[in-house]
Amino acid sequence: MASRSTQILEAAARVIARRGVRGLRVEELAAEAGVSTALIYYHFKDRTGVLRQTLEFISDRAERYTTDRDPDGPPPAPRQELEESLLLELQDSAEVRENSTAWGELRASAVFDEALRADLARATLVWVREVAALLGRVRPAASAASLTAAAERLTAVLEGLSTRWLSGGIEVGHARELMRGAIATELAALRAD
Secondary structure, three states: OOOHHHHHHHHHHHHHHHHOOOOOOHHHHHHHHOOOHHHHHHHHOOHHHHHHHHHHHHHHHHHHHHHOOOOOOOOOOHHHHHHHHHHOOOOOOHHHHHHHHHHHHHHHHHOOOHHHHHHHHHHHHHHHHHHHHHHHHHOOOOOHHHHHHHHHHHHHHHHHHHHHHHOOOOOHHHHHHHHHHHHHHHHHHHHHO
16 A cells, blocks of 8 residues: 555646646645645645655656566667657556646646746756666767757657647657657767767
């Protein structure tokens, strides 16, 4: 069974995905999580604490479903690992939909919330560094600056494709095809670097 704080964070991700950050009320979160409001304040101090921890929770959850591999299986080739890591953000599962929607809602709210903006910037930087490291395994001769720029472009494209997919603008299969094209383009540019 999940800990109470994990239970609350799972509920917070669901509420944010459904109602947005502005729709997150501690009372509603307590009802969704099946806990008292006092317990939420005990674990997170205030609504800002809930938002910060939820951002960390969805980042950790995304890392799990994009890097979870069979420990007894052969390690993937570098390009395969890069593609899987990015394409697993575009899978039609409830967890990925919820995570991606909550991430988008947190990003949109960060426009007006300076504290959340700083937290989101840090989480984005970690993601960019992880993608740059994967790119570096495929193109080890590329410069660190080129790898970082390519990772920034790929993560931005992925966020945009995710938003279009989640809002019904494109099908998930098409989003995945477009992401594969973006990966190929970036790898070709890094080869020329």
